[in-house]
Amino acid sequence: MTRPSLEEMSRRLWDGEEWTLKSDNHPFVPLNVLEEVAPDVGFYKNFSNIVVVRTPEGVVMLDTGSHVALMQQLAFEKIRAYDARRVHTAVYTHGHVDHAYGLPPFLREAAERGWSPPAIVGHEAVPARMRRYIDTPGYNARINARQFGMEMEWPTTADFPTATYHDRMELHVGGVRMILRHARGETDDHTWISIPGASVLVTGDMFIWAAPNCGNPQKVQRYARDWASSLREMSAEDASVLLPGHGVPIYGKDRVRQALLETATYLESLHDQTLALMNEGATIDDVIHTVKPPASLTNRPFLQPIYDEPEFIVRNVWRCYGGWYGGVPSEVKPARRAAQAREIAALAGGVDRLVRRAEELARAGDFRLACHLADWAADAEPTSREVHAARARVYDARVKVETSTMAKGIFRDAAKGSHEIAGDEEAIESQRL
Ligand SMILES: [Zn+2]
CATH class of the missing domain: 3.60.15.30 (Metallo-beta-lactamase domain)
Incomplete structure (x- = not known):
């Protein structure tokens, strides 16, 4: 052809x-x-x-x-x-x-x-x-x-x-x-x-x-x-x-x-919406979950979120005008991720509960929440092969539903890191090809 x-x-x-x-x-x-x-x-x-x-x-x-x-x-x-x-x-x-x-x-x-x-x-x-x-x-x-x-x-x-x-x-x-x-x-x-x-x-x-x-x-x-x-x-x-x-x-x-x-x-729409919310006292959490590109333009062939995406543009608008404080006071001087994760895992009744729930949420398509749980599980038990095998499955599934190079790249890298700890040679090899 x-x-x-x-x-x-x-x-x-x-x-x-x-x-x-x-x-x-x-x-x-x-x-x-x-x-x-x-x-x-x-x-x-x-x-x-x-x-x-x-x-x-x-x-x-x-x-x-x-x-x-x-x-x-x-x-x-x-x-x-x-x-x-x-x-x-x-x-x-x-x-x-x-x-x-x-x-x-x-x-x-x-x-x-x-x-x-x-x-x-x-x-x-x-x-x-x-x-x-x-x-x-x-x-x-x-x-x-x-x-x-x-x-x-x-x-x-x-x-x-x-x-x-x-x-x-x-x-x-x-x-x-x-x-x-x-x-x-x-x-x-x-x-x-x-x-x-x-x-x-x-x-x-x-x-x-x-x-x-x-x-x-x-x-x-x-x-x-x-x-x-x-x-x-x-x-x-x-x-x-x-x-x-x-x-x-x-x-x-x-x-x-x-x-x-x-x-x-x-x-301009992403910029103006973000700035308006900042002026009203919104947090980063509010802003990234509220601001959307104009509905009339989302079908344009030249504006598809295949490389970068609007949610990330919103964060960059914030950074252009604001500091890195996003509105959650505990995050200004946070505990170590590992300490947070161990505490959350203990409260949940063990790391396997976090893992099981992460996989359930992933199957239901709620990857945002699933990935938080998978990350907490991995941070609580950073050398566990089972935990990392599950985390890799969650991120592998997420890569398939994302559209942007930027999101796919970060999630693919997360899956790869977990596959390595889980010792999953086949998955590591297939991702290399
Ligand atoms: Zn270029």
């Missing part, structure tokens, strides 16, 4: 004939294809995307792809097949390792051929992010392995920008005008790019065919309100093609505008 064009994939998703939840339509599916989406504008779609602008003075890359050597090589070959001229300039839409770490093969090529190396442009906050990554390899390798459910090497070097900007910057290369603008959103260092001559908008991860990644439980602060404003600014560009950080392009002015404005509305 031949693969449909990116435009056809996009249309099918938009029209509801395909669904981003399916693995071959998930925005992160590594297609390894490059298609021209406007005259002299190539779009390379893999796990993350790269935009290649051809000019008489050389190639401009908007994003550079991943730190993983194999992914770099795949991107290099496709881009070189599209245009072999030197890379004049590379722009990072943000400093994440799947966007700003793909230059090494192009830098090696420049050195081998005696070309001057490309200018590297990013927002002025990119270098601090790259230094933070160099300081936190152990932490970042762990949380990303947990998030994606695979072993992960974390880069300890980076190709830092050679030029940064504060608010707005124009690039003119070979007669092509590109306008770079800063926005806080998924990160504090985001750049989105407009190419007015080609009617192309490059969003970086401000648009990824999924509910915005504005709540990620394991990552630093994200900015819902600024994110929404920048989407509204992007829509004013009136572009014909939207090139996202992950997933396929969106084609047609009306669709581009709708995708941007409805994503803005989605974020």
Whole structure:
């Protein structure tokens, strides 16, 4: 079966004939294809995307792809097949390792051929992010392995920008005008790019065919309100093609505008509801169980909670304005988890009661409560193989009903840890595959 064009994939998703939840339509599916989406504008779609602008003075890359050597090589070959001229300039839409770490093969090529190396442009906050990554390899390798459910090497070097900007910057290369603008959103260092001559908008991860990644439980602060404003600014560009950080392009002015404005509305609604509740004195418990995205938008193909999810965005809005105190006074200076868990187990009449009830609740589909009980049981008896075997079953079942990468990753990791303690080799092996 031949693969449909990116435009056809996009249309099918938009029209509801395909669904981003399916693995071959998930925005992160590594297609390894490059298609021209406007005259002299190539779009390379893999796990993350790269935009290649051809000019008489050389190639401009908007994003550079991943730190993983194999992914770099795949991107290099496709881009070189599209245009072999030197890379004049590379722009990072943000400093994440799947966007700003793909230059090494192009830098090696420049050195081998005696070309001057490309200018590297990013927002002025990119270098601090790259230094933070160099300081936190152990932490970042762990949380990303947990998030994606695979072993992960974390880069300890980076190709830092050679030029940064504060608010707005124009690039003119070979007669092509590109306008770079800063926005806080998924990160504090985001750049989105407009190419007015080609009617192309490059969003970086401000648009990824999924509910915005504005709540990620394991990552630093994200900015819902600024994110929404920048989407509204992007829509004013009136572009014909939207090139996202992950997933396929969106084609047609009306669709581009709708995708941007409805994503803005989605974020603003979560933000405004959360802030209103905070002002009324609500606790985190109130807020995360009360705030919901607008019902009119929950069926949109580009707003499904397949990567991040609204409940996590709400927590990030809280963190943007509030402290870490969530409204439960005992949690300000808590007892050790193990001490709490032993006390709860004793009151329940033993750890096996907790375990049995956890499994009952899981069978009834109440995974929120089931997982609390399973965690208390495991914290009360951290080396018990039976307790961990049950906890693994509860979390394995939960992974199946969750939709977001972020939730699935954390629950899969919990199950894996318990399978290891329970000595369940088969389950550990099957999760590795
Ligand atoms: Zn990304």
